[in-house]
Amino acid sequence: MAPLDLETPLRRRVRRSQVLLAAAAVFLFAGSLLSGQFAQQTISGLASGGIYASLALAIVLIYRATQVINFAQGGMAMFTTYVAWELMQQGYGRWSAYLLAILIAFAGGVLLERTVIRPLESAPAVTTVIVTIGLLVTFNGLAGWIWSAQIRPFRGPFPTRPIHVGGVAFSLEDLGTIAVALAAVTVLWAFFRFTRFGLALRAAASQPAAARLVGIRVGWMLALGWGLAAALGAISGILVAPVVFLQPNMMDAILIYAFAAAVLGGIDSPLGAVAGGLTLGVLLNLLGTYVHAATAELRLPIALALLLVVLLVKPSGLFGRPAVRRV
């Protein structure tokens, strides 16, 4: 791929999107000051948005590393959440179970890239999509096989009791979820921005040939990208499991929301994935609260409609760079 100078327009696009997001934030803040219910819905929307954002970010990471849209991202997250549950059953403490499951997810992601994705490096998009669909079906089946399809409660990291701020009740779980999602994203951003390792990863993803020339082991970097994405997915699974309960298809809908978030933000933009996830979470919650026609069954179709509209009208999303194809 030839280096394309898109630096200037990209910066301008980011600025315009930032203005848009800032306006949205001001609107939400003002609304929250005026109405307690609005504040509650915004916070719980941000919480689900944080979950969408972390899975969306995982999808974006993998897309940037290997140009694959990983349909198995949700399945992998679901599977590692079951691993965390199993570890707790085996007597591990809550937090050590979470940590271990995230590490296992990381190793699993690396392994998957090396064994399954690597051979498809130059295969057409249809092939890689089918393979990740195959992984999704496999993980769903395996989870049902090992742990049965029975719906199980999952002990989350945060207490469910509410705290009261100025007469409005907020759930500690929501606040904790927002904090964890934001922390994960910040750590990841700092890793990519400030460490040599992160730089090598970025180089391997955007300029594989040049990166190889300066001595970066590109293959391993891409595998580590998959590992990081899997770990991030595991975090989103652990955050969502206490809410939707542990079951093999618990991530199916979340995956669609994450896709919609990633596309809204621009499929190749990590910042966009986070902004898209939070926007989608809040938007769905506020629509559900204040628009009568938007019933609970329509949450998924609304996300779908958003996905389709963005794909058709502005495929590069809010923060992505438009695809330039050399023919």
Add this chain to the structure above:
Amino acid sequence: MRPALGYVATAATAVALAVLPLLTSGYHQLEWAYVGVYACAILGLNVLTGYTGQISLGHGAFMAVGGYTAALFTENTLVNPSLTLGLPHLNPIWTLPLAGAIAGAVGLVFGVPALRLSGLYLALATFAVAVSVPSIAKRFPGQTGGTTGIVLDVHTGRWLYEVTWSSAAVLFVLVWALLRGRVGRAFRAVRDSETAAVSCGVDLAVYKTLAFGASAACAGVAGALLALIAGYANPDTFPLLLSLTILIGAVVAGLGSLWGVLVGAAFVEFLPIYAQQVSKQAPSVVYGVALVAIMLVLPTGFAGLLRRLLRV
């Protein structure tokens, strides 16, 4: 494959399928009727993905269109109180071409925006459609009967077998005729290189949309047959797994070949029945592993294997 051998194999398959119901019981006839349904749907997906290179993870949605069409237009001795839409009631046989036509029209309409989406984005969009089908069907209970769906009259296994396989035969002949000439060449050119196809004068928009329409029409007929066999059309008749099952069948069959379609259809129908004896979830695992393994080892599927064996 050599033409003469091809004709012999086709004739042998047709005879075998015609004789089969005479030898088997009603239950097995029903199983084979399902094979016929999958064959129609896989055939449709193969036109789109195998021949034109446009991926669809949402063919279950077109099947849902066909299934609900059949359910709404069938003369029905049962009472579906929520469904007083004043639609004409037809003999179930006539709902099949109608389902094909309506699903085909939906496919054409969907094909137009799909022109703007390539590769991965198309996969995303169709996947999202497949996931949302059940919730959309539940949202309009007045038209679709909501969660309960629409109940149809019961037919015998023999009748269903004959209707299904006759429809499948008609679709196979139509698709074969479509693919063997100018249109088929244009489809394959689009698949192999859009740039090269355009420079040879192939109108991308026309042929891609046409492929979507033809493919959706096949899926629509399959969906109508599925509703007739199951005896109802409800949101859970057309889950995401149905879309994925068709994709699995098409991959096993071999993308870009009509020969493997029956094998792919038989695979997705019978594999769960046998694998379920190991564990209820075993079919999914085998499906998934088969998908990955075939794409890695044998990307041309059963048809490719057959071709390789016959050439040796």
